[in-house]
Every structure is written in C-alpha cells, then in structure tokens.
Amino acid sequence: MRLMLRLGAEYRLYPCPLFSVRFRKPLFGETGHTIINVLADFRNYQYTLPVVQGLVVDMEVRKTSIKIPSNRYNEMMKAMNKSNEHVLAGGTCFNQKADSHLVCVQNDDGNYQTQAISIHKQPRKVTGASFFVFSGALKPSSGFLAKSSIVEDGVMVQITAESMDALRLQALREMKDYTITCGKADSEENQEHVYVQWVEDDKNFNKGVISPIDGKSLESVTSVKISHGSEYKANGKIIRWTEVFFLESEEQQSGLSDPADHSRLTENVAKAFCLALCPHLKLLKEDGMTRLGLRVTLDSDQVGYQAGSNGQPLPARYTHDLDSALVPVIHGGTCQLSEGPVTMELIFYILENIS
Template sequence: RLFNKRVFCVVCCDLRFRLTHLGGKEGRVCVTCHSTLINRGYLKEQYYHNCHTDINSLVVPLRTLRKEQKKVWFADSVLPRNEASSVNTSPTRRDSSQTHPPTAAQVESTHVSVRFSFLLIPKGWELKQMHWCCVDYTVEEKRTESSLLEELEQGLTEPLVFVLNANLLAMVKIVSYMNRRCWCVMSKGMHAVGQPEVVVLLQCLPEEKRFPTDIFSHFIQIYWDAQTAGKLLNHLSHSSAARGFLGGSEHAGFLYVRPTFQSLDGLPLPPQPFLFGLLVLRAELPWARAFPLRLLLRLGAEYRFYPCPLFSVRFREPLFGQIRNSIMRLLVDFRFYRYTLPVVTGMMVDLEARSTFITIPKTRHAELLKVLNRSIERVLAMAACFNERADSHLICVQTADGEYQTQAISIHSQPRRVTGSCFFVFSGSLKASSGYLAKSSIVEDGLMVQVTMETMLELRRALRDMRDFTLTCGKLHQSDRQEYVHIRWQDEEPCFNKGIISPIDGKSMESITCVKTCQRLEYRATGKVIRWTEVFFLQKEKQVNGHSRDANQKRLTEQFARAFCLTLCQSLCLLKEDGMSKLGLRITLDGQKFLAGSNGQCLPEHYQDSLKQALMAVVQSASQYCQHTSLQFELIFYILEDIL
C-alpha cells in the first residue's frame, strides 16, 4: 500500500538518462534524479545535443600557431551552474577542481590570452571558472561555415582544427585519395582515455557545402563511452548511430579496421595506434556485430581494394540483405546475439594446393581451452583472423535472390599462392561406413571438415595437449586424390602494437604485451587530471601459478601508478605547460631501477628525485613480491583538463 506517493505511468513520465552502471546505456529515472544528474555536471547529453546544431554553435575552429608565437594561453573547462569547486588530490570520479588564472606578472609578453567562444557552452550553462593551459593552437573568432569551406577548397597544407571539448579535437581536411575527393576527419585526444584515435575518410558528395558534423558528434560519443564506461574500440569493432546519421536513414555507424596493405600516401594521420572507420548500413549491421571479417572483405571486393577500402561512400546499396540460408544461421544467434563464432587471437587458416594449415599461437592456448569447454562435443567452429601473410582471401557474396556464393579477392598483380579463410567448422557427423577418412569442402568464405566421432575426440585431445595434428581427407585407398588439414602450434604470434613507441626514450613497443587499465585511476589538482591508461610488460616472469601471479602484478602496477600520480599531482600545470601531457614510467624490479620521461626525454632531475623516494616506498611495502623477480613494465599516463 502506498501512502502519500504518486505513481506515474510511462506515458506521463518517461525521462531517461545514460547511466554509468548500465554501461552507458539509457535507463528510466524519476524527475528528481533526472534533475540531479543534469545539475551535477554530466556533460554528455549537452554535448551530444550541440552536435546536431549548426557548425558555428558546435565547435570553435583553430588555426595552426605561427612560428613566431611560442605559447598561447586560452580558457576552457566549462562547468555547470551551481557546481561546487574544490581542490582535490585524491582519486575521484566526478569532483571538479578549482584553479586561478595566472596574474599579469606571471604571463610572459609572448603569451596571448584568448577565450573559448560561449557558443561551445550548452544552453543553460555558464563559464564559471577560468582554466589556463598551454597548447600549440590559437583560437580564432567565430567564423562562417562558408569561409572555412573556402579555405579547405584552397588545399591547405595543415588541417583545420575544431574543439569538441577541452581534451578532444577534430582535425578536418579535404584530400584526394585514390582519385576520390574525400573529407578526412581524424580525432586528437582519444589516447588519453585509452582509445585508439579514429580516422574517417568520407567521399564528398557533388556540390557539398556543409561540414559532416555528425562525425564530430560520433567522436564525442566514442570519447564519452571510453571515459565513463570503459568501452574501447579495437580492430573489427563497430559503433552504432541514430537514424539520420550523415543525412541517410540507412547509415548505421562505423566498422573500425587497422590499415594493412592499403596506401596511406597523402593522408594526415594521428600517431599510432589509430583506426579507420568504415560506414556501415543498417542491413549490414548484423554482420558487423556477429562476423565483421566477412563484411570487411566484401567491402574490399565491391571497391576492388585488398583487403578493404579505407574510404566510405554515403547512400550506396547494401552489400548484404536479409539473412537466409547461410551456415552462419546455425553458428550465430542473429536475434539476441547470445552466442557467436569465438575468435582466438592470432589464429589463421591458410588454403594451399591440397593442404590446409590452421595455425595457432602457443601463447593463446588458454583462449582455445575456453572455446573447447564451451563448445558441444560434435561440433567445433571458430572464426579466423585476417591473415596478412596470405595474398588472397575467400569472400562471401549474397546474390540478388538471397543466395550466398564463394568468391576470392587478391592483391592486385600478384599470383595467388596462399588463400585465407574466414572460419572453420569441424563436424563429427561422418559415419565410419561412408568410405571416407574425412571430407573437406569450402562453404561460403570458410572451411568445413567432416570427420568421424572418434577422430573428433582425438582432435580435441590434441588441442588440449597443444600438439600438432594432421587430418587426411578423401576416400580410402585413393592416396593420389587425398588432401590434408594440418593444425600447427607456433611460438610467435602476429605483430601487434605496430608504430607505438615509449614516451620515455622512443623505444618500440611492437609485439609487447599491453594491458588497458580496467579501473579509472585519476587524480585531480589545480584544474588538471592525471590519468593512468595502460601498462606494457617489457619483461614478464614465466607463470607458475597464473591466476595468483596476474593478481599480484595487477596490484603492484596499481600501487606504482598511485605513487606516481600523487608525487606529480601538484606539478600537473607545469608539466602540461611544458608540453609533457603524455608521461611514461619504466620500472625494473630486478635492480630497482626507475625511469620517467615524456616526449622522448627523461623528466627533469627534481622530478626524478621525488619519484624515486615515493617508488622506493612502494618497493619496500611490496618487498615480499618484488624480491627475486625479473618483472619489467612501463606505465603510461596522460595529463588532461578537468572538465567534470
């Protein structure tokens, strides 16, 4: 029974808000909670609203700083009305920080004081506190969209820069790529939340006179999801967009890919890591979610680029229609996506003359065991990774009548020797009386192998024991027509972290294990935030007791990260002004060596001395674990503007 309570139905009260505990998804909230969430400074809805308005009310254009200008000071960090400000040097999630702009005596004569346009501020908000920082750009006064387009048409050497928030920029340039006139829109600032930068090449429409501002709003969405919910986009990930995205009701979002064989000549690119976003239509969205490699290769066949184009075309015809009689309907739940084809990182399938090779990295044995434990006894199906060593790849094409056909796409002007496959299926449905040792066939863009139940059990034992295994396919007593399927374990796995270097000394991080931090470890002080984003394990002990060892390493790296942040907390403004917004800390426990740096150089000596004292205290407190260990790792941090 309710006393003095009023219950509202969904028709009368249907307020919703994106909630962190729901992973950034919208949830129903009451009127009081909705008002509280708005007033506490959750900026996303306000930013997202601005992204659908005219470009002049969305962003402030920036121009590259002239050589004679050494530094530029500008004000940012928009805070909500009635937001309490306090200096806090403890790890927080939503607290704002208060700082004071430098006095006239503190600002050198070469510094130019400028202010963000109030058009950046959502409705109902006001500029409450001035935050000052040094950047390599100077803010221009409000410009018309037509004047900005004229500058782009003139072929500027440097991209136009737009402010999406105090920590996120969008770089825009019109380029000629593969004889196509394209918008090149790339982000700058995603790395600070652990997210690879995003590049979108969008083919221009005839006589187009508007900026593709929907891409700006999508960048803000990606940034917000990474910062608040920890949702990070990687190779073959996808992001969804509302109807009407980029002017088309069928535009559904982007599929993200790493460039491999494609040309990057003439493109202004961000530092590694970065991803290219390929526009996906609504009819193609199920494949982007469940089996993205099929969609990627089908795009390559459509535009004759191997393995796929890097540009997107609006208002094109969908490459896939309604899902009909595909083998994927048996392997993937296209309705609720409760199950799909599992993928083991680095596993590839090569088709050669009368031989098929399934290659699995030894370091991924634990992942394979999980797949074996979850699969049914009679069927083993897995998706493969794109094979950069292959010169061609199987693709699946859906015809006008809805049927699926097998084709192949290859590198231009190269003979086909090794053909990659998108998946494999081992089925234990073959009867011993059939007269076949095993049957292998190509189904759509994958490999189907039928074996007896006894062979299936033997195959599973070999995979669990990490042993090489060979299957002979064909009829008995016909060795001249037999084919072979080889399962091989390899010591090396494909290269990753390509192009990533250490901020300390430029050391290459290629093929070094990197772990993104799950928890948001942030410290706020003087209007800045220092954030720990990832850890690279340069040297790792052989795991005797895997779970406990990983847990100890996780706790240890977190303790070092906290000590690093607390030590530098009061110097964040100075570090940011000196251009040291990305910091690295390399720790070698065997010998107790510590090295911190930024921009390829070590930090000044007074920082090093303070850090050494704080880090030695961590070593002493964790001496039980640190003793007799050869662990070496590098922590990555970013200094940001405190905008929440």
C-alpha cells in the first residue's frame, strides 16, 4: 500500500494510477533509516507487518480512531501474540471512507518524509494511514499522559507500560473499546484522543465476484488465495487452482471454522479435479470454459459436488471422469467434519502452456 499510494502522489491520482509507467525512475531506493527497520525483521527476510483484514485508521482534527472489525478478533489476537510486549504494530488496509491518505516519500538522499494525497477538489476531513504503532516506553515522569505523532505514512502512539497492559488485556483480548488521552498531564489544552474501536463486521471484500458454477454471488464470502496450488499440464494447456471460498451454511451461525483446518482436504480435492480434467483441457478451452468452479458439500446428511463454468454445469461428457476421481476423495473427507458441515468452492483456470 505504501508503494501504491506513493505512485498516486507521483502521478497526482488518488489513490493510485490504474496503469504502470514503463521505465520510470524507482520511487524507493536503499532501505535507509526508516521506522520499518524497527518494526519488521529485515535481517531474517521478514519484511512485513501483520495486517488485520479490514482494519483502518481514521485521522481527524485532534482525534485518531483505529477501527478493528469485530469478525477479525482471531486475526487481531494472532498479531498481538506475535508482537513484542513493549511494541504493538500492524499494517492497515486502505480506508475507503477517507478523503485523503498519508504518503511516505523517500528523497534522493535516502531520507523519508511525510506527505498527503487527497481526492481532487475535496476538503480533507478524514485521513488514512498505512500502519500504526503503540510503544509502551513512555515514562510517567515525562509529564505526558501519552503522545501521538505521524511517522512516515503511519501513526505512532507512545504510552506508558501500564497503558500498554490495559490496551492488550482490556481493549484487545477482552474486545472492548479503549480511549487514550494524549497531551501533558497537568494541562487539558491541546489534548488529542486516540480511540481503539471494535466496529461492525468486515464484509467489504470479493466485491463483484460470482461463481462460475451458477452465477451465485461470492461477495463477502471468506476466501483464501492459492499461490502455490495444484497445477497440471496436458495437450499444451495448464489447469491451475487459484482460490477457495468457504461458504457459510445455516448450521454455521456461530461463524466459520479456520480455513487452515481444511487445507489438506482442499488440496486433495483440487488435485483430483485437475487430474480428472487433464485429458479434456484443450476441448474445455476451445468451448470457452476457462474459469471453472467446483463446489463441494460435506454434511452428515449430504455429500456431493457441483462443477461448472460460465454459470452452467459442466457437460455430461466430463462427469464420468470427475465422479471417478472426486467421489472417493470427498467421501474420505467426511471424517474431518468435527467442526460441522463444510461447503467450499474451488476456482480453477485453464491457461496456455507457453513454456
């Protein structure tokens, strides 16, 4: 997000350009002196901060709000448990409700500066940030209740060790809102407030995505991108597994189980699907069926699958091979139903093998 917003500032487009510019000058060079050196482990090649999906920062006049979606509690706990007990930091998501955003600019001499990018001809009311940092190193003897400042394209809040304990135990672990007052302890003038807030569930993802099986909307459905999924080659074509959606059923009102719990099952199902269709890849592509969906239902009362493309079921000539490959794998997966019924939809693409 830091790079995309920096590109937006370079080409005066909010939040970023839609097209890349070939042979442009790099906007970031050697890492140099940046706060990210402190927050991320560069020595062991861990360059990223933990990011909680849907978490955003609202910066207004004398008010900063860190908003955590209520359905991301488990992600927030994982990020907190991995953090240093004196420092809590995380990357944020792009704030769609903001009209401006902090931008980190690296000068020719390697130093970093803060700028802001905003929507053209619109007053700046709410500004987003790319990360947040809570530091629990503020001494009570400093004379400050807490300090809030902008650092590069993020916001840093310095608090006492006591406040850090309260933030971790009360606000985050117990899922309660928390307010931090920033400013001098002996004066109420020029005080600022930082709010840690649990907000409504994050449903703002997979917008416009539909199932290739029947055109059903997959908007707000939890999914996992597959970066190193099953991939098989045949007849000059490649079939590649790219994503899996976990559809919520009526029996899962309390929420979905962790997608990682079903990783072995999804891998086995994807492998079987790809192998079954390998002899048919050329014909499928010629018929325009290059985006395929496989919906698998595992329930104590119902076990089965649906496969389709372009909103229609796959033709009958493919079902015999699919049945032979998928039925044993799916029935074998019923033993993993300790978490209740599971309905998942796997997405595949057929591509040209140009290697």
